Amino acid sequence: MTKIVIVGGVAGGASAAARARRLSEDAEIIMFERGEFVSFANCGLPYHIGGDIKERSKLLLQTPESFLARFNVDVRTMNEVISINREEKSVTVRSMLDGSEYTENYDFLLISPGAAPVVPPIPGVDNPLTHSLRNIPDMDKILHTIEMNNVEHATVVGGGFIGLEMMEAFHQRGIKTTLLELADQVMTPVDKEMAGFAHAEIRSHGVDLRLSTALSAVEYVPEAHIASEDSGEDAAHQHIHGHLDLTLSNGDTLKTDILIMAVGVRPEIKLAQEAGLKIGELGGIWTNSSMQTSDPAIYAVGDAIEEADFVTGDATLVPLAGPANRQGRMAADNMLGRNETYQGTQGTAICKIFDLAVASTGKNEKQLKREGTNYEKVYVHTASHASYYPGAEIVSFKMLFDPQSGKIFGAQAVGKDGVDKRIDVMAVAQRASMTVEQLQHLELTYAPPYGSAKDVINQAAFVASNIMKGDATAIHFDEIENLSEDQVLLDVRNPGELENMGYIEGALNIPVDQLRNRMNELPKDKEIVIYCAVGLRGNVAYRQLVNNGYMARNLIGGFRTYKFAKA
Amino acid sequence: MTKIVIVGGVAGGASAAARARRLSEDAEIIMFERGEFVSFANCGLPYHIGGDIKERSKLLLQTPESFLARFNVDVRTMNEVISINREEKSVTVRSMLDGSEYTENYDFLLISPGAAPVVPPIPGVDNPLTHSLRNIPDMDKILHTIEMNNVEHATVVGGGFIGLEMMEAFHQRGIKTTLLELADQVMTPVDKEMAGFAHAEIRSHGVDLRLSTALSAVEYVPEAHIASEDSGEDAAHQHIHGHLDLTLSNGDTLKTDILIMAVGVRPEIKLAQEAGLKIGELGGIWTNSSMQTSDPAIYAVGDAIEEADFVTGDATLVPLAGPANRQGRMAADNMLGRNETYQGTQGTAICKIFDLAVASTGKNEKQLKREGTNYEKVYVHTASHASYYPGAEIVSFKMLFDPQSGKIFGAQAVGKDGVDKRIDVMAVAQRASMTVEQLQHLELTYAPPYGSAKDVINQAAFVASNIMKGDATAIHFDEIENLSEDQVLLDVRNPGELENMGYIEGALNIPVDQLRNRMNELPKDKEIVIYCAVGLRGNVAYRQLVNNGYMARNLIGGFRTYKFAKA
Structure with a gap:
């Protein structure tokens, strides 16, 4: 009987637990989660804050009880694994409820601790009105602050996925919002000229977008403003937490009622590091293509690990849900005697920014330049479906490729319709090692409501082929x-x-x-x-x-x- | 100076003319079109009848004048090429306006005559209330009949693309509609169990769908009903054409005000056949992979030709716009000295049926059975995007594959959201010769509004792989x-x-x-x-x-x- 211990009960860990049980009825499976919740919809958190997802309960996909009933997995929430004792193959666990500690031995250990939000050491940033967003309690705290502090202005630091989604959530609640981004663009997976469409969209919704601007200091000004109904103030208009005075890198100041720090995440490697597991150069847990760490009895998956980049084969950190889920499934396979290998990560990603979708796969131009790769690029802007049929929107599409071999390096798309589809097509083509010339022949669905006889991708391939053949300069x-x-x-x-x-x-x-x-x-x-x-x-x-x-x-x-x- | 003569000015012909000019400034290019219009949006015709496309002018993408200005192409509408004189490399042309005839010589001839609607020799079918839909004049006639005959009930024969689109167009105009289909399903590119979703959708909209039912006889009953306003009839309620009494194969009768014959199309091969060009076994013009007919100076493209099936390599007839456009471009390349080869047709297709999209690529199960191919299949029904985010719809997906090698034979999908995307992904994967196991690793765009961490395609691949590995029976x-x-x-x-x-x-x-x-x-x-x-x-x-x-x-x-x- 194999005993599998899993650390972390969200995407990667939960996928592994379910798969392991499907493969083996008699394995003993214990899943530790230091938080209160397992298998929650972490990608849905900003959408509950913004109001798109009305019921909080929709975010709770599984409970310890449902996991036990369906998969016979012993789920222990509020139990934190605090150390790994590799020699005796056991973990030490601390109960968050009563502080007691105990050990649990394992045949195989899977660690899926995720990545934690980075909060830079900005003076004053540690205050009751500043939050990150990683899990259900974080979400609850943000919602609580919005209500209790009667938030009228919000500031989001960081223009990545979570920052953009939080910006939209605030805007949707009628809260004036400032978005600060240190770089000269939001959504770094795409290149700056493609991010330009997002900048225009964000500004068109009245959001105060400040690029190339950092947060330098925060001052928390507590207030206990009680509405004076006698003087005509609404009873609801009472602030019990105060506000923040922000100082920006350009010297500007800003008064805000809530601050979200969303500058990025960092792999949680403490447990692995203290156990002497190999940590990669990028700061993630090192794994081989079987998802095994430097200790063959210990596997690791998800946001905490370094994985192979599909295009270059180099190590990369890709904190995304899709890879985490597939890695978890694969780790379970391998712990139970299969031989599955992870095929690398393209970093396919998409973000909704108001009515716009911004998406990419593979390498962007910034990365290619940094690596000194010889590349060419094309842009097309063409209708998402037959332009004479109602609802067509322009898809702005960029493709990066090797001008000698035609190898696809990456693709980016922005628009109000059909963006996910075009990047999915490119993600498949890249994974299948198709060349840009071969993309000319793609036979994609066409009827006026869905596409064009010559699709966006065909057109981009025509342009790329023209350049490669010398038909275009x-x-x-x-x-x-x-x-x-x-x-x-x-x-x-x-x-x-x-x-x-x-x-x-x-x-x-x-x-x-x-x-x-x-x-x-x-x-x-x-x-x-x-x-x-x-x-x-x-x-x-x-x-x-x-x-x-x-x-x-x-x-x-x-x-x-x-x-x-x-x- | 190369002289290129093109027969047919719609998809394939027009693409070839434009591409030829881009390649060569001094080629002489003449494009003959027996109709009044070139380069019109034939796929848009039903949507103008139904009212989605309000302006008729939107269907007219190019005019002879615009073609001349931009591409210096001598476009001769209302000029029909009536014979090819291969030995002297010339065509005989008849003017439809004055009946005069003349010849025009060529270095290369491209024939793109398309396919004509098949109208079976049903007694009485030749009457003023019965139409097919191929071009702008056909559309105009249908619209004219709808108005002049004050159509309250329409009958469509044939549940293919045009039949289904016409059914929806009538329904959208508030006309009661009967759809007759000889087979036991509509939309033959998908298998019957997948068409079942379409049948339910069609019936839920109140359309009288009759499967396994043919039209046996038509009787035209002319009427000259003038509204009697004295007796309270609306002045608009006057019929000046009459109605049709239909007899069906099961003996039922049906009274209808307009009849659309949409049972299929047949390649227009008369010109090619009379010129002694090779005709394929399926009745289309034979071409090699350079789009050359049996006469090396004559190329042919589009709905009139037989092309190679991508999966089997066998000849196939695929009357679709995408292949026609790409073939036209490629024929121009080859006439002007390039060496491009057509890579086969998967028959990727999609049809909107009310709120549903029905799509497929590659081979269906009926074809695989007929050919005696050993295959396996899987079905998944899963949300088009994260089910906790608003607007998710079930995608019903079928995948056919070789259970030994994992080779993809074909895929079908039905649903209200994300159907085109999933079939596009499969069309790319099939063209790239990916196996179903490889589809497990696809890294597709995921954020709650767009997809799932484990996409429809990943899930189908998991099921297929489970079967192949013996993990599922x-x-x-x-x-x-x-x-x-x-x-x-x-x-x-x-x-x-x-x-x-x-x-x-x-x-x-x-x-x-x-x-x-x-x-x-x-x-x-x-x-x-x-x-x-x-x-x-x-x-x-x-x-x-x-x-x-x-x-x-x-x-x-x-x-x-x-x-x-x-x-």
């Missing part, structure tokens, strides 16, 4: 500001579009449909840098000019990419 | 009616579910969470056939029983698959 948005005297900027849109949408200073304007007759207005001894709205007409113009002996380049993604890069 | 819905005396049917749902959802006659009921304690109620010498709602709890019960020495099988897809197979 690309220029990118970040090169436009530095044109030389040997280059002429040509806008091939219709004059009305320049007026309505804006244009790039200094451009000539010849609409593409007049170009054949007006080509002689252009110099043959300079390079014509063409742009249109999204790059499509630019390509038609480019082909005309080049086939007539001109030197030319086409702005990939057109004016739309250029414009939102500045947003 | 499947039984399918169509075997349930024929259980032997050595089998015991066990329903592991909660009693309330049996009451609300129905159950299979003769089943024992032990809820899964009580099974460990009540296992002794089950016989060890019989096979326990387990089912639950969708197969998930059934698998938990299956594992318990088998690990305790019972013989068991689990109904894949659970009661939901069983129930809708009868719909």
